[in-house]
Amino acid sequence: xxxxxxxxxxxxxxxxxxxxxxxxxxxxxxxxxxxxxxxxxxxxxxxxxxxxxxxxxxxxxxxxxxxxxxxxxxxxxxxxxxxxxxxxxxxxxxxxxxxxxxxxxxxxxxxxxxxxxxxxxxxxxxxxxxxxxxxxxxxxxxxxxxxxxxxxxxxxxxxxxxxxxxxxxxxxxxxxxxxxxxxxxxxxxxxxxxxxxxxxxxxxxxxxxxxxxxxxxxxxxxxxxxxxxxxxxxxxxxxxxxxxxxxxxxxxxxxxxxxxxxxxxxxxxxxxxxxxxxxxxxxxxxxxxxxxxxxxx
Amino acid sequence: xxxxxxxxxxxxxxxxxxxxxxxxxxxxxxxxxxxxxxxxxxxxxxxxxxxxxxxxxxxxxxxxxxxxxxxxxxxxxxxxxxxxxxxxxxxxxxxxxxxxxxxxxxxxxxxxxxxxxxxxxxxxxxxxxxxxxxxxxxxxxxxxxxxxxxxxxxxxxxxxxxxxxxxxxxxxxxxxxxxxxxxxxxxxxxxxxxxxxxxxxxxxxxxxxxxxxxxxxxxxxxxxxxxxxxxxxxxxxxxxxxxxxxxxxxxxxxxxxxxxxxxxxxxxxxxxxxxxxxxxxxxxxxxxxxxxxxxxxxxxxxxxxxxxxxxxxxxxxxxxxx
Numbered sequence: 001x002x003x004x005x006x007x008x009x010x011x012x013x014x015x016x017x018x019x020x021x022x023x024x025x026x027x028x029x030x031x032x033x034x035x036x037x038x039x040x041x042x043x044x045x046x047x048x049x050x051x052x053x054x055x056x057x058x059x060x061x062x063x064x065x066x067x068x069x070x071x072x073x074x075x076x077x078x079x080x081x082x083x084x085x086x087x088x089x090x091x092x093x094x095x096x097x098x099x100x101x102x103x104x105x106x107x108x109x110x111x112x113x114x115x116x117x118x119x120x121x122x123x124x125x126x127x128x129x130x131x132x133x134x135x136x137x138x139x140x141x142x143x144x145x146x147x148x149x150x151x152x153x154x155x156x157x158x159x160x161x162x163x164x165x166x167x168x169x170x171x172x173x174x175x176x177x178x179x180x181x182x183x184x185x186x187x188x189x190x191x192x193x194x195x196x197x198x199x200x201x202x203x204x205x206x207x208x209x210x211x212x213x214x215x216x217x218x219x220x221x222x223x224x225x226x227x228x229x230x231x232x233x234x235x236x237x238x239x240x241x242x243x244x245x246x247x248x249x250x251x252x253x254x255x256x257x258x259x260x261x262x263x264x265x266x267x268x269x270x271x272x273x274x275x276x277x278x279x280x281x282x283x284x285x286x287x288x289x290x291x292x293x294x295x296x297x
Numbered sequence: 298x299x300x301x302x303x304x305x306x307x308x309x310x311x312x313x314x315x316x317x318x319x320x321x322x323x324x325x326x327x328x329x330x331x332x333x334x335x336x337x338x339x340x341x342x343x344x345x346x347x348x349x350x351x352x353x354x355x356x357x358x359x360x361x362x363x364x365x366x367x368x369x370x371x372x373x374x375x376x377x378x379x380x381x382x383x384x385x386x387x388x389x390x391x392x393x394x395x396x397x398x399x400x401x402x403x404x405x406x407x408x409x410x411x412x413x414x415x416x417x418x419x420x421x422x423x424x425x426x427x428x429x430x431x432x433x434x435x436x437x438x439x440x441x442x443x444x445x446x447x448x449x450x451x452x453x454x455x456x457x458x459x460x461x462x463x464x465x466x467x468x469x470x471x472x473x474x475x476x477x478x479x480x481x482x483x484x485x486x487x488x489x490x491x492x493x494x495x496x497x498x499x500x501x502x503x504x505x506x507x508x509x510x511x512x513x514x515x516x517x518x519x520x521x522x523x524x525x526x527x528x529x530x531x532x533x534x535x536x537x538x539x540x541x542x543x544x545x546x547x548x549x550x551x552x553x554x555x556x557x558x559x560x561x562x563x564x565x566x567x568x569x570x571x572x573x574x575x576x577x578x579x580x581x582x583x584x585x586x587x588x589x590x591x592x593x594x595x596x597x598x599x600x601x602x603x604x605x606x607x608x609x610x611x612x613x614x615x616x617x618x619x
Binding site for chain 1: 406411431432433592
């Protein structure tokens with residue numbers, strides 16, 4: 001394999017990593033604030049995909065604009081889901097049986113509502129952009145992937161800004177670090193949790209839209225991506241945003257380069273092997289590494 | 298845990314509780330005498346397989362509080378192991394033991410790295426393992442990949458033989474579950490469910506206990522998969538490893554009431570009987586219904602049917618007496 005091929009693969013992996021990060025960050029927020037593993041994440045990814053698809057198919061709204069619109073819409077959906085369901089279950093500093101089962105049930109409901117509404121045929125969003133390729137010297141960039149990567153980075157950047165510069169963001173980070181201490185200094189846990197859940201779902205919906213620009217989808221669409229999100233956040237240490245970035249890059253690079261040696265349909269198995277490996281080698285995720293460093297210093 | 302034993306009036310129900318299962322067992326064992334149609338026997342067979350798996354899930358999930366979404370893996374691996382070994386000439390009981398052992402090995406693969414850690418890792422890994430195994434089994438050529446695997450039958454088919462195998466396994470499962478519930482091991486599991494740190498301070502080894510419970514549950518589920526494979530004689534990855542199987546396995550004990558001995562049995566019977574109707578009348582909607590059911594149970598009656606019964610029975614009795 002030549003150096004150019006290698007470079008092409010590496011670029012493909014990095015572009016993929018951007019999408020993975022946008023897809024997983026919503027789970028991290030929700031886990032960090034509420035210690036709830038959002039199993040319904042897959043369902044919201046799927047809904048996001050269909051949301052963008054419907055906007056494009058019916059009103060000819062550009063998928064990128066559709067993704068932007070997905071943020072407020074899914075934010076509201078997320079807040080309502082929290083208000084109707086999630087706030088009723090007991091909170092804990094450990095993920096509880098109840099929360100796992102509740103969100104799993106929600107995933108089933110969403111997925112099968114998808115089947116009821118859209119049937120089980122595969123859909124895809126085809127814009128003039130979809131098959132375009134940008135050629136710079138020997139390296140080629142699929143345009144749509146560049147666009148998706150740009151959108152993913154922009155949304156992650158905005159999230160970073162919100163988390164560091166707003167009261168809500170500080171509250172979220174306080175609850176992630178120590179929820180009791182956060183409560184003592186006056187963070188309204190219930191309201192912060194509701195907004196955080198909204199933000200998490202907003203990111204799931206928007207990421208679903210981004211994925212829909214690259215892949216075809218059906219109501220079953222979220223499952224494999226749910227597994228990938230798990231791998232990313234576990235490698236990232238569950239509650240670290242920087243960890244999500246590193247985890248996404250690792251997963252994307254491993255998946256991309258495994259195609260060289262393994263048939264593509266084994267990809268979920270790759271993700272799972274990486275998950276097990278991460279649990280054995282790095283149980284605290286990459287975030288555990290630099291936390292440990294800090295402790296030593 | 299429950300207040301059943303506090304009044305003298307509960308002596309009779311307790312007797313009933315001891316006798317009812319035996320009576321049921323006698324009826325089931327005497328089944329050939331009723332000359333039922335093959336379809337009814339099949340329904341009973343499938344329900345008994347479900348009963349076994351439901352009990353198995355409850356040992357880890359109900360007593361130990363560890364939610365697994367990956368029991369379809371044990372079921373499927375058990376089914377494939379049994380099918381492969383029957384085809385290579387192993388007798389059917391030995392093939393079930395092999396099925397159970399392979400499932401135990403698979404349980405270690407998930408349990409060893411995750412049970413040591415605190416946090417949601419186990420639940421996450423179980424979702425991962427079911428995705429991964431389904432993909433691998435769909436692509437492995439030795440077992441026919443996605444097109445499935447057939448048991449080559451050398452003997453004539455006797456439906457009742459399979460029925461008795463399923464019945465025997467279900468009885469074993471109930472016995473194991475009762476034994477666990479009243480043993481030190483079961484108490485350790487319940488202690489872990491309630492508070493892992495406190496349990497560990499009191500000398501329970503959470504890692505070993507959870508691993509053992511997972512292995513026990515896997516063995517029962519794997520054997521149940523084997524019994525099913527020998528009956529069906531044809532299995533395929535989208536059947537035995539299906540997402541829907543994983544959902545069913547976790548739904549049954551939850552419907553019935555997790556953390557009890559009889560809840561999972563009731564749940565499996567209810568599920569086994571309504572499943573047929575639901576799939577026939579709502580092929581698209583049944584998972585939607587199950588999802589909604591799961592949400593409703595979790596929010597309103599986490600103890601399932603057993604919980605409802607525990608609320609209603611004393612009220613009825615009070616009304617009858619008063």
